[in-house]
Amino acid sequence: MKWKNILTIALAACVIFGFSAAGFLKAPEAYSMAERRSLAQKPALSSQQLLSGKYMSQFEDFSLDQFPLRDNMRTLKAAASRYVFLQKDNHGIYEHDGYWSKLEYPMNSGKVARSGDKLREVYETYLEGTGCKVYLSVIPDKNYFLAPRGGYPVMDYSQLVENLREKLDFAEYIDIFGDLSLESFYKTDQHWRQETLSGVARTLADAMGAEISRNFTVQELPVPFYGAYCGQAALRMQPDTLYYLTGDLLDECTVTSFNTGLPTASFMYDMEKAYGKDPYEMFLSGSDALLTIENPNAATEKELVVFRDSFGSSLAPLLASGYSKITLVDLRYLQSGLLGNFIDFENQDVLFLYSTLVLNNTVSM
Amino acid sequence: MVFSGIPFLYYFLPATILLYLAAPRKLKNAVLLLASLVFYAWGEQRLVLLFAATILLGWLLGLLIERFREKVWSRVFLWLSVLTTLGLLGYFKYADFFMESLNSAFGLSLPLLRVALPIGISFYTFQILSYTIDVYRGDVAAQRNLIDFAAYVSMFPQLIAGPIVRYSDIAGQLTARTHRLDKVASGVRRFLVGLGKKVLIANVLGQLCTQFRQTSQPSILFHWLYAVAFMLQIYFDFSGYSDMAIGLGRLFGFDFPENFNYPYISKSITEFWRRWHMTLGSWFRDYVYIPLGGNRRGIGRQLFNILVVWMLTGLWHGAAWNFVLWGIFYALLLTAEKVGLKKALDTHGALGHVYVLLAVLLGFVLFNADSLDQAAQDIAGMFAFGKLPLFSAEAVYYLRSYGVVLLLAVLGATPLPKRVIAALSENRKLTRSWNVLEPLLLTGLLLVVTAYLVDGSFNPFLYFRF
Numbered sequence: 001m002k003w004k005n006i007l008t009i010a011l012a013a014c015v016i017f018g019f020s021a022a023g024f025l026k027a028p029e030a031y032s033m034a035e036r037r038s039l040a041q042k043p044a045l046s047s048q049q050l051l052s053g054k055y056m057s058q059f060e061d062f063s064l065d066q067f068p069l070r071d072n073m074r075t076l077k078a079a080a081s082r083y084v085f086l087q088k089d090n091h092g093i094y095e096h097d098g099y100w101s102k103l104e105y106p107m108n109s110g111k112v113a114r115s116g117d118k119l120r121e122v123y124e125t126y127l128e129g130t131g132c133k134v135y136l137s138v139i140p141d142k143n144y145f146l147a148p149r150g151g152y153p154v155m156d157y158s159q160l161v162e163n164l165r166e167k168l169d170f171a172e173y174i175d176i177f178g179d180l181s182l183e184s185f186y187k188t189d190q191h192w193r194q195e196t197l198s199g200v201a202r203t204l205a206d207a208m209g210a211e212i213s214r215n216f217t218v219q220e221l222p223v224p225f226y227g228a229y230c231g232q233a234a235l236r237m238q239p240d241t242l243y244y245l246t247g248d249l250l251d252e253c254t255v256t257s258f259n260t261g262l263p264t265a266s267f268m269y270d271m272e273k274a275y276g277k278d279p280y281e282m283f284l285s286g287s288d289a290l291l292t293i294e295n296p297n298a299a300t301e302k303e304l305v306v307f308r309d310s311f312g313s314s315l316a317p318l319l320a321s322g323y324s325k326i327t328l329v330d331l332r333y334l335q336s337g338l339l340g341n342f343i344d345f346e347n348q349d350v351l352f353l354y355s356t357l358v359l360n361n362t363v364s365m
Numbered sequence: 366m367v368f369s370g371i372p373f374l375y376y377f378l379p380a381t382i383l384l385y386l387a388a389p390r391k392l393k394n395a396v397l398l399l400a401s402l403v404f405y406a407w408g409e410q411r412l413v414l415l416f417a418a419t420i421l422l423g424w425l426l427g428l429l430i431e432r433f434r435e436k437v438w439s440r441v442f443l444w445l446s447v448l449t450t451l452g453l454l455g456y457f458k459y460a461d462f463f464m465e466s467l468n469s470a471f472g473l474s475l476p477l478l479r480v481a482l483p484i485g486i487s488f489y490t491f492q493i494l495s496y497t498i499d500v501y502r503g504d505v506a507a508q509r510n511l512i513d514f515a516a517y518v519s520m521f522p523q524l525i526a527g528p529i530v531r532y533s534d535i536a537g538q539l540t541a542r543t544h545r546l547d548k549v550a551s552g553v554r555r556f557l558v559g560l561g562k563k564v565l566i567a568n569v570l571g572q573l574c575t576q577f578r579q580t581s582q583p584s585i586l587f588h589w590l591y592a593v594a595f596m597l598q599i600y601f602d603f604s605g606y607s608d609m610a611i612g613l614g615r616l617f618g619f620d621f622p623e624n625f626n627y628p629y630i631s632k633s634i635t636e637f638w639r640r641w642h643m644t645l646g647s648w649f650r651d652y653v654y655i656p657l658g659g660n661r662r663g664i665g666r667q668l669f670n671i672l673v674v675w676m677l678t679g680l681w682h683g684a685a686w687n688f689v690l691w692g693i694f695y696a697l698l699l700t701a702e703k704v705g706l707k708k709a710l711d712t713h714g715a716l717g718h719v720y721v722l723l724a725v726l727l728g729f730v731l732f733n734a735d736s737l738d739q740a741a742q743d744i745a746g747m748f749a750f751g752k753l754p755l756f757s758a759e760a761v762y763y764l765r766s767y768g769v770v771l772l773l774a775v776l777g778a779t780p781l782p783k784r785v786i787a788a789l790s791e792n793r794k795l796t797r798s799w800n801v802l803e804p805l806l807l808t809g810l811l812l813v814v815t816a817y818l819v820d821g822s823f824n825p826f827l828y829f830r831f
Binding site for chain 2: 001002003004005006007008009011012014015016017019020023050051052053056059060063064067070073074076077078080084085086087088089091105106107151152153154234
C-alpha cells in the first residue's frame with residue numbers, strides 16, 4: 001500500500017510538474033500548422049489589464065495554445081473521443097467512408113439572410129440597370145452527399161437555396177447540385193476537386209451562353225495533399241492527391257491581382273503555394289480580394305464577373321476559355337463600397353457563386 | 366480560475382504546492398491564504414476587497430461575540446453578523462430579483478442595481494454565518510488569529526463551489542494538522558477522479574445540452590435526452606468539483622466533509638436530500654430548520670418549516686422564480702413523504718427508485734431553464750405526444766454519439782465502480798497488480814483530461830453561478 005501511495009503521488013507529480021516546467025521553458029510558437037491559425041502569445045502585464053480581467057482571459061488562451069505537446073494532446077483527445085467514448089464527431093468533424101467533413105448543421109437562417117442582403121446590396125448599388133446579366137449558383141458542401149450516408153444530421157439545403165433565391169430574385173438561378181457527387185470533393189479537405197468540375201463548368205457556361213473548352217491536361221501535384229481536416233481532426237489520415245488542369249489556353253492567360261490596390265502579376269497555379277502549408281491555395285494563389293484572368297485568345301468580347309469564395313478559385317480556370325476577361329471578387333476581403341473603383345459594370349455576365357459553407361456561416365460577407 | 370483548467374493545474378497548483386512545502390509550519394496557513402486570494406482575484410478582480418472586508422468583519426464579530434458571551438452585546442454582534450453577511454448576499458444576489466418581481470407584480474418601475482454577483486458569495490456567506498452562530502452558541506471558540514480565520518474562509522479548494530466547510534469541521538486542523546503519505550495519496554486519487562468526472566463526463570454532456578438548445582428538429586426523444594443529460598451533467602459537475610475540493614484539502618492536510626453519496630440510488634426524496642449536496646442540507650437543518658422548531662412543534666409547524674427551508678434552498682441556488690418553484694416542488698414532495706408516501710415507497714423499492722429519478726429529472730429541467738416559460742416548454746416537450754415527433758434524425762444521431770458517455774455516466778452515478786475497485790484491491794491475487802495498475806490508470810486519466818482541456822473550450826462550472 002505504501003508503494004502504491006508513493007507511485008500515485010510520484011506519477012501525478014511528474015505529469016503536473018513536468019508539463020509545468022516544460023511550459024515555462026518552451027519558447028512560444030507563433031503559428032500552428034495543424035490548425036492553420038496564429039497562436040495566442042503571453043499577454044503583457046499591466047495594472048489595467050489585471051483589473052479589467054483581460055490579462056486572465058488572455059493568459060488562459062495563451063496557456064492552452066502554448067501547452068507543451070499541444071498537437072499530441074489534441075490527437076490524444078480526438079482518439080479518446082473517437083475510439084473510447086465512440087463519439088460520432090469531434091468538434092463537428094467526422095469521418096465516413098474515408099471522407100472527412102465538418103457537420104454543417106443546422107441551417108442558420110439569419111446568416112443566410114444576411115448573405116442574401118449583402119449580395120442584393122451589391123446588385124442594387126452596381127448592377128441594376130447596367131445591362132449585366134446576373135446569375136446565382138450555390139455550391140453544396142460535402143455534407144450534402146456524405147452526411148446522409150453516415151446518419152449524420154443534414155441541413156435543409158433546398159430551403160437554404162430557396163431562401164437565397166427569394167432574396168436574389170433578380171438573378172437567374174443555375175442548379176449545379178446534380179453535377180456534383182461525393183467524389184467531387186477531397187477526402188481530407190472541404191474543397192472540391194478541380195479535375196471533376198467539367199460538368200459544373202459546362203452547366204454554368206451553358207446557362208450563361210458561353211462556350212468553353214474541354215481540352216485540358218490533368219497534372220498531378222507530386223506531394224501528398226493533407227487537407228484542412230487533417231490538422232483540425234488531429235487524427236492520422238491518408239492524404240489526398242491534388243490534380244490540376246493545364247493547357248495552352250490557360251498558359252496564355254494573364255492573371256492580375258489587385259490585392260494591394262495596384263495591379264500585380266499573379267498566377268493561375270501558384271506552385272510555391274502548392275508546396276506550402278495549404279496546397280489548395282495554389283489555385284489563383286488562394287485568398288484574393290480582386291483578381292482578373294484575361295484570355296487573349298478568346299473568341300468573344302464577353303466578360304464575366306464572379307462574386308465568389310475559395311471554391312471559385314479552382315473553377316475559374318475552366319471558364320476562362322469562354323470569356324475575354326473574368327474578374328473574381330471575394331467580398332470577404334473587399335469592402336463592397338470600393339468595388340466601383342475597380343470594376344465598370346456594363347453588359348458583363350455576373351455570377352454570384354457561393355458555397356453553402358460560406359452562406360451558412362459568414363459574418364464578414 | 367477553475368480546477369479543471371490549464372492555468373490552475375499547470376501554473377497555480379504546482380506553484381502553490383512548492384510554496385506550501387517550502388514554508389515553515391507557522392507560515393503554511395499564510396501561504397494558503399495568499400494562494401487563495403490570488404485564486405479568488407483571478408476570477409474576481411474588483412470584488413476581492415469586498416471579500417477581504419467580509420472576512421475581517423466576520424473575524425472581528427466572532428471575537429466580540431465571544432468577548433461579551435452571556436451578555437446582550439453578544440446577541441447584538443451576532444445579529445450584526447447575520448445582517449451584514451445576509452445583507453451583502455441580498456444586495457448582490459437578490460436585490461434585482463425582488464425589484465423585478467415588484468415591478469412586474471405592481472406595474473412599478475423601480476430601478477435595477479445591475480451589480481455583478483461576486484464569485485462564491487453564497488458559499489462563503491454561509492461559512493462565516495455558521496462560524497459566528499457557532500461562536501455565539503458556544504460550540505466553537507472564536508479564532509484569534511486573523512490569518513488562520515481568513516485561511517479558513519478563503520481556502521481555495523472549497524472557496525467558490527463548496528462543500529460548505531463549517532469552522533467546527535476544521536478548527537483543529539487549522540492549527541495542527543498532519544501531512545501523511547496515505548492522506549496525500551488519497552487526496553491525489555480523489556482529485557483526479559473528480560477532475561475526470563468533470564472534464565470527461567460533465568463537460569461532454571454539457572455539449573449535448575447545448576446541442577438540444579440549438580436544435581431545429583425538436584422531438585420527444587431529444588427532450589428526454591436533454592433532461593437525462595442535464596441530470597447527469599449537474600451530478601458529475603458538482604460532485605466532481607466536491608471530489609476535487611476534498612482531494613485538494615487532503616493535499617494540504619485538511620479533512621473536508623463529504624458532499625455527495627450516490628444520490629441517484631435513493632428510494633425517496635427524503636433520502637435523496639441526505640445524499641445530495643449534504644453540506645448545504647445539513648447547514649439549513651442546523652441553522653434554519655431546527656431553530657424554527659424542526660419537528661418538535663407538531664406536524665403543521667413542521668410542514669411550514671419544511672416549506673420555508675425549501676423555498677430558501679431554492680433561492681440559495683439562484684435569484685429566479687424557477688429556483689423558488691424548484692424548492693417548493695421539493696417541499697411538496699417531502700411533505701407528501703412525511704404524511705405517508707414514504708411508508709408506501711419503503712415497501713416498494715423499485716417504485717421508489719423510479720419515483721425519485723423522475724422527480725429529480727423534472728426538477729432539474731425546471732432548475733436549468735432560463736425562465737418559467739422555457740421550463741414549461743421543456744417539460745411539455747417531454748410529454749408532447751401527438752404534438753412533437755417521437756424522435757428526429759438529429760436526436761437519434763446525438764443519442765448514438767453520446768450513448769457511451771451517457772452509459773458511463775449512469776454506471777458512474779451508482780456505487781458499482783467503487784465496489785469493483787474495492788473488489789480488485791481486496792483480491793489477494795490481484796492486489797500486487799492493482800497497486801501498480803491504479804496509479805498508472807490515474808496518470809492516464811490525468812493525461813486524457815489534460816488533452817481534453819488543451820483541445821476544448823467548454824468548461825464552466827455550473828455551481829459557480831450560485
